[in-house]
Amino acid sequence: MFLASPLAAQEWDSGYCFLAPIKDTNLSFSGRELVKEVSVQLGQEVHVGEIVMRLDGAGMPARYERSLAELQHAERAMERANMLGRVMIAEDRDQREMELAVKVASAREMELELERLNLRAPHDGIVVSIMAQEGEMLEDSSAMRIINLSQLLVEIDVPSDRFGRFDAGQEVQIRTESGAVVSATVVFADPIIDLASKSFRVNAVLENADREFVAGTSCTLID
Incomplete structure (x- = not known):
């Protein structure tokens, strides 16, 4: 009024x-x-968070799909290691754990890079x-x-x-x-x-x- x-x-x-x-x-x-x-x-x-513009990612989506496939492979290898338990040599188990951690980090890095291609409304x-x-x-x-x-x-x-x-x-x-x-x-x-x-x-x-x-x-x- x-x-x-x-x-x-x-x-x-x-x-x-x-x-x-x-x-x-x-x-x-x-x-x-x-x-x-x-x-x-x-x-x-x-609205806040809405995508208002996208950049060209070139071959980035394909690289992301490959990183997910590699991550799934590493996860299955780790599952087999867990099933074998003490039968598996400790060094082999450590190697698979390290490979899984690397693949997780790589996939996360690609996710962040893909998100960078999206311009979102800040408010x-x-x-x-x-x-x-x-x-x-x-x-x-x-x-x-x-x-x-x-x-x-x-x-x-x-x-x-x-x-x-x-x-x-x-x-x-x-x-x-x-x-x-x-x-x-x-x-x-x-x-x-x-x-x-x-x-x-x-x-x-x-x-x-x-x-x-x-x-x-x-x-x-x-x-």
Whole structure:
């Protein structure tokens, strides 16, 4: 709920603020990689952990299948060793245990390498930029941008004469560009004052589940 009222010019002296996405992430791959598949579209909502892009693994899937086959062979050899019990020479048993451990580690390494080919959403949000397409070569560059608008970060520039009046958890009132007066919760108050601007920074969180408020717009802090 909010009250609509005109933006008062004198309120700018109380504190200028800016609304930004609570989470704004540029996703990228390291090294030189070929994009195999872009799994999402601009404007699509994604959830944390969802695959949004895949790289070309070349022959890696086949190597992974081979490592699994070798692991199964080592496991069967170890099972036979366990069945033989004390009949088997200790050195032979140790050799099979070592071979099994090596195959387990190799398969796990391949799993991690295959997973590296998947770019996953680090949080819920909306895809607002796709900087790479299928078949394109990436080289240490951003591939996609995802933002979360369920909450907005209110970045407030407060005059130094109000220093020490804000604490985490405190509710503050802000007025948006549309004239709406809403409450936001303080999450950080700068412990120092900027000498050049004679101001300090306060960050607050504004609930925005229905996306009523727009990131990228300005606001003012109300006394």
